[in-house]
Amino acid sequence: MEGILEFFMANRGIIYMVILSVFLGIEVISHVPAILHTPLMSGANAIHGVVIIGAIIVMGHAETTGAMILGFLAVVLGTLNVVGGFVVTDRMLEMFKKKK
Amino acid sequence: MTVAYFRTMNDISQFSVGISVLEITYILASVLFILGLKMLSHPLTARRGNRLAAIGMIMAILATILFHRKEGEPIGNIGLIIAAIVIGTIIGWVIAKRVKMTAMPQLVSFFNGMGGAAAALISMMEFPHVSPELIAKSGMANGHVLAILLGLVIGTISWAGSMIAFGKLDGRIGDMRIKAMRYVNLTILAVIIGFVVFIMTRHVQASAELTPLIIILFVTAVVYGVLFVMPIGGADMPVVISLLNSFTGVAAAMGGFLYNNQAMLTGGILVGSAGTILTILMCKAMNRSLLNVIVGVFGGGGQAQTGVAGTVKEISVSDAAVLLSYSKKVVIVPGYGLAVAQAQHICHELDKLLEAKGVEVRYAIHPVAGRMPGHMNVLLAEADVPYEQLVESDEINPDLPNTDVVVVIGANDVVNPAAEDDPSSPIYGMPIVKARDAKNIIVMKRGMGKGYAAIENMLFFNDKTRMLFGDAKTTLQNLVNEVKAL
Numbered sequence: 001m002e003g004i005l006e007f008f009m010a011n012r013g014i015i016y017m018v019i020l021s022v023f024l025g026i027e028v029i030s031h032v033p034a035i036l037h038t039p040l041m042s043g044a045n046a047i048h049g050v051v052i053i054g055a056i057i058v059m060g061h062a063e064t065t066g067a068m069i070l071g072f073l074a075v076v077l078g079t080l081n082v083v084g085g086f087v088v089t090d091r092m093l094e095m096f097k098k099k100k
Numbered sequence: 101m102t103v104a105y106f107r108t109m110n111d112i113s114q115f116s117v118g119i120s121v122l123e124i125t126y127i128l129a130s131v132l133f134i135l136g137l138k139m140l141s142h143p144l145t146a147r148r149g150n151r152l153a154a155i156g157m158i159m160a161i162l163a164t165i166l167f168h169r170k171e172g173e174p175i176g177n178i179g180l181i182i183a184a185i186v187i188g189t190i191i192g193w194v195i196a197k198r199v200k201m202t203a204m205p206q207l208v209s210f211f212n213g214m215g216g217a218a219a220a221l222i223s224m225m226e227f228p229h230v231s232p233e234l235i236a237k238s239g240m241a242n243g244h245v246l247a248i249l250l251g252l253v254i255g256t257i258s259w260a261g262s263m264i265a266f267g268k269l270d271g272r273i274g275d276m277r278i279k280a281m282r283y284v285n286l287t288i289l290a291v292i293i294g295f296v297v298f299i300m301t302r303h304v305q306a307s308a309e310l311t312p313l314i315i316i317l318f319v320t321a322v323v324y325g326v327l328f329v330m331p332i333g334g335a336d337m338p339v340v341i342s343l344l345n346s347f348t349g350v351a352a353a354m355g356g357f358l359y360n361n362q363a364m365l366t367g368g369i370l371v372g373s374a375g376t377i378l379t380i381l382m383c384k385a386m387n388r389s390l391l392n393v394i395v396g397v398f399g400g401g402g403q404a405q406t407g408v409a410g411t412v413k414e415i416s417v418s419d420a421a422v423l424l425s426y427s428k429k430v431v432i433v434p435g436y437g438l439a440v441a442q443a444q445h446i447c448h449e450l451d452k453l454l455e456a457k458g459v460e461v462r463y464a465i466h467p468v469a470g471r472m473p474g475h476m477n478v479l480l481a482e483a484d485v486p487y488e489q490l491v492e493s494d495e496i497n498p499d500l501p502n503t504d505v506v507v508v509i510g511a512n513d514v515v516n517p518a519a520e521d522d523p524s525s526p527i528y529g530m531p532i533v534k535a536r537d538a539k540n541i542i543v544m545k546r547g548m549g550k551g552y553a554a555i556e557n558m559l560f561f562n563d564k565t566r567m568l569f570g571d572a573k574t575t576l577q578n579l580v581n582e583v584k585a586l
Contacts, residue, residue: 044346056164
């Protein structure tokens with residue numbers, strides 16, 4: 001029991017942040033019209049490309065050749081997620097704009 | 101676990117200008133992600149929102165490369181990192197720009213899978229480097245190891261699942277519907293959880309000793325990801341992609357825990373929760389529950405209407421041209437068939453011709469027409485169909501009894517009256533475009549095949565319905581020629 005409480009105390013900042021982010025995520029998109037479901041999903045897809053930061057950190061401290069190869073791959077894949085995600089979303093939204 | 105995270109968060113002794121700039125950039129990036137998502141959910145601001153989020157991302161990436169320190173060490177291998185980013189950017193950019201709009205759903209799935217794979221790779225590389233002091237203090241059962249394992253499992257499932265979803269939408273992988281699958285899947289899931297617990301309860305000096313176990317865990321997660329998506333019908337792929345999208349968000353957030361990185365944490369959790377809500381909204385648009393989608397009750401293959409009797413009546417292209425030209429009100433119901441045939445442009449040409457003859461032409465857009473909610477709007481916008489002509493199904497339904505002709509092009513389930521009449525039908529209760537209320541109905545179809553949900557459509561046997569068989573693009577082209585000749 002004490003272990004759990006200790007865990008909570010040590011990480012309460014992060015726990016707060018996670019809980020608030022969950023509510024924020026729900027609140028931010030809960031009134032989205034159906035026509036925007038696809039671009040929104042695609043945009044959110046690009047945002048989780050933030051995982052690339054982890055890939056950069058891991059690659060930045062890689063020492064063995066094996067780690068370098070995996071890290072390189074992780075950065076390439078992360079970049080694909082970010083760039084592909086944002087560009088494709090922009091392309092979709094560009095079409096919505098033209099109609100006016 | 102533990103104190104480790106919070107300590108770095110508050111430890112002033114680590115203060116330096118670079119670290120402060122990094123942390124401030126992360127805060128700005130998080131704010132831009134939130135604003136971006138918010139703006140993405142309104143039609144007028146959506147594009148700017150996407151760009152804002154992209155700016156936040158670029159800032160976060162640059163700041164990480166320049167200012168990140170791990171135990172005082174700056175980021176090394178910068179040349180290789182930049183090379184990797186350049187390669188990823190070129191490939192991502194080219195694919196994103198070149199792919200046809202109809203292939204958009206599988207593309208989103210593909211990029212999502214890449215993010216999941218990156219998260220899994222990070223976990224795999226971090227696992228052998230868990231600090232020995234931490235292990236000596238609290239064993240393997242600490243938050244750090246948990247974040248690594250969860251990042252690995254969730255990222256891998258997301259990657260494997262996304263690749264299967266990609267294959268299904270691209271028509272490379274068929275459905276596999278075996279009832280027993282769900283038990284198999286639950287078993288594998290239980291095995292994965294058991295394995296995570298097993299790893300976390302080992303007593304070792306260094307986490308590297310357990311590397312073989314990590315590889316087994318990875319393989320099991322791949323199997324689960326594949327089998328999780330395999331039995332789900334192709335029509336439900338958008339929901340699955342949206343779900344896997346939120347999985348990747350959570351996997352990215354695990355990386356945030358790992359590195360005590362606020363940008364990864366907020367970005368990941370935000371997508372995780374927004375993605376989950378979006379998944380539920382999509383299910384609602386189809387009047388289904390998420391569980392129903394995952395367990396895959398759909399597409400059981402027409403339980404009820406056994407051997408629907410009746411004959412279908414065909415119409416010739418020239419008769420159809422005459423019928424359309426002398427109507428007052430025409431409503432076009434586009435479906436995925438229109439999209440795969442790449443017929444949206446020629447369809448717009450037809451509607452312009454008819455409008456020139458004084459016919460009022462509108463498009464009835466079902467929320468899930470196409471392969472993803474909103475997909476059809478994107479496709480028609482691409483063909484320059486004016487926004488005002490696109491009407492949502494709820495809005496157009498009351499006006500359908502006054503409509504002379506409804507032209508159903510490559511759509512099936514979204515006009516199936518079984519959704520209203522037949523409580524035993526798997527799509528019962530789903531909102532539909534009430535095509536049968538119109539005075540005449542023309543259905544353009546490749547053949548008498550069933551729709552994606554694999555259920556019989558009574559609309560085709562309706563007295564007012566005339567079938568126009570053939571490829572949507574060719575048929576529409578012929579129709580355009582006939583209308584011109586009139």
